[in-house]
Amino acid sequence: MESADKTRVPAGGSLAVDRERFSELVTRSIEMNTNIKIIREEVVELPDKEPTIIATGPLTSEGLIKNLVKLIGEKRLYFYDAIAPIVKADSIDMNIAFKASRYEDKGDGDYINCPMNKEQYYNFIKAIEEAEKIEPRDFEDVVSFERCKPIEDLIKRGPLTLAFGPMKPKGLIDPKTGNEPFAVVQLRQDNIRGDLYNMVGFQTRLKWPEQERIFRMIPGLEKVEFYRYGSLHRNTFINAPALLNETLQLKNAPHIFIAGQLTGVEGYLESTAMGLLSGIFTSIWMKRGKIIPPPKTTAIGSLLYYITHADPKNFQPMSINFGLFPPINMKGNKKERRKAIAKRALTDIKKWYEMILKIFSED
Numbered sequence: 459m460e461s462a463d464k465t466r467v468p469a470g471g472s473l474a475v476d477r478e479r480f481s482e483l484v485t486r487s488i489e490m491n492t493n494i495k496i497i498r499e500e501v502v503e504l505p506d507k508e509p510t511i512i513a514t515g516p517l518t519s520e521g522l523i524k525n526l527v528k529l530i531g532e533k534r535l536y537f538y539d540a541i542a543p544i545v546k547a548d549s550i551d552m553n554i555a556f557k558a559s560r561y562e563d564k565g566d567g568d569y570i571n572c573p574m575n576k577e578q579y580y581n582f583i584k585a586i587e588e589a590e591k592i593e594p595r596d597f598e599d600v601v602s603f604e605r606c607k608p609i610e611d612l613i614k615r616g617p618l619t620l621a622f623g624p625m626k627p628k629g630l631i632d633p634k635t636g637n638e639p640f641a642v643v644q645l646r647q648d649n650i651r652g653d654l655y656n657m658v659g660f661q662t663r664l665k666w667p668e669q670e671r672i673f674r675m676i677p678g679l680e681k682v683e684f685y686r687y688g689s690l691h692r693n694t695f696i697n698a699p700a701l702l703n704e705t706l707q708l709k710n711a712p713h714i715f716i717a718g719q720l721t722g723v724e725g726y727l728e729s730t731a732m733g734l735l736s737g738i739f740t741s742i743w744m745k746r747g748k749i750i751p752p753p754k755t756t757a758i759g760s761l762l763y764y765i766t767h768a769d770p771k772n773f774q775p776m777s778i779n780f781g782l783f784p785p786i787n788m789k790g791n792k793k794e795r796r797k798a799i800a801k802r803a804l805t806d807i808k809k810w811y812e813m814i815l816k817i818f819s820e821d
């Protein structure tokens with residue numbers, strides 16, 4: 459969180475980071491930790507007995523995957539996610555696009571918004587429907603985590619899906635008309651310098667020339683220059699509910715702990731959280747202590763519970779969200795209930811943490 463705070467970029471109520479600088483800072487803090495010895499090489503073999511944490515992430519190397527599969531059988535999954543294009547800020551026509559956040563109390567016009575009227579929207583959807591796409595291979599068809607669904611897959615559900623999804627205009631008033639447009643494409647600052655913007659929710663596997671042609675139909679992006687095109691990327695993760703117990707240990711090889719995105723969580727924070735837990739769990743296990751996972755009422759505990767108890771037949775990567783917490787028994791609106799859930803989580807994580815500290819102080 460410290461590294462994220464130091465490298466954050468404006469994004470309304472959300473925490474977004476400059477990825478390069480965030481990554482550099484995290485690496486530096488690991489290098490500076492005298493308890494960590496870094497050996498920079500590929501690990502392929504899995505030890506028979508030695509306690510080990512595997513945290514090799516969405517791009518786990520082939521060699522290790524082969525050995526991991528020997529251990530976990532055919533239950534491993536290969537999986538692909540789509541990513542959104544990034545464009546150069548100075549190529550956006552700000553005479554058409556306007557700066558605003560959906561909820562003005564959360565950020566001061568952090569997003570660049572490209573407004574569309576009804577006719578422009580339907581023409582745009584038609585162009586995406588007819589565009590050339592990179593066809594998924596069989597195994598990619600199993601895709602995809604809802605948040606990363608390519609736009610061309612979303613619009614198969616109906617032409618208005620984007621207008622109610624990533625292109626929803628709610629709360630965005632075009633200063634030129636004083637009204638909400640029919641639909642809006644939002645762009646979020648992608649780096650600290652502020653010269654790159656990410657097209658929010660526009661994950662795609664359209665062919666690159668098609669991305670240029672079609673995204674330049676968006677008002678304000680007629681002459682846009684692309685820094686990175688949208689594409690498919692690999693995301694390897696294991697079927698955690700089938701393979702892991704609630705202590706992040708492989709059921710059939712308890713000396714192996716899994717951490718990070720490989721567990722089936724998604725995102726920096728969630729991956730780090732599973733890394734933190736696996737570190738704590740491994741230490742307790744090596745002390746021959748009883749591992750007690752954090753309670754389900756905490757963010758970290760609810761995510762851990764989800765990945766280890768979800769339906770293994772339909773397991774999909776998960777980010778932290780309020781839907782994972784057990785409901786709270788109180789009257790009040792959504793904001794008040796969420797506040798109470800957060801308060802309960804903070805109280806419960808403190809108790810759990812104190813218990814963990816006690817285990818470690820018993821040495």
Ligand SMILES: Cc1cc2nc3c(=O)[nH]c(=O)nc-3n(C[C@H](O)[C@H](O)[C@H](O)COP(=O)(O)OP(=O)(O)OC[C@H]3O[C@@H](n4cnc5c(N)ncnc54)[C@H](O)[C@@H]3O)c2cc1C
Nearest residue numbers: 499500501513514515516518519522718719724725726729
């Ligand atoms: C383009 C892109 C943009 C993203 N943007 C965001 C974002 O804005 N916000 C967000 O929350 N998340 C974002 N993510 C997701 C985020 O990067 C991951 O959730 C997170 O990095 C996963 O952490 P991890 O430690 O599990 O894996 P990683 O960060 O991938 O670390 C695993 C490491 O293990 C190494 N490795 C792999 N195999 C071996 C082996 N056999 N031996 C030794 N080392 C090995 C890898 O090279 C890598 O360095 C993004 C991901 C991508 C691809």
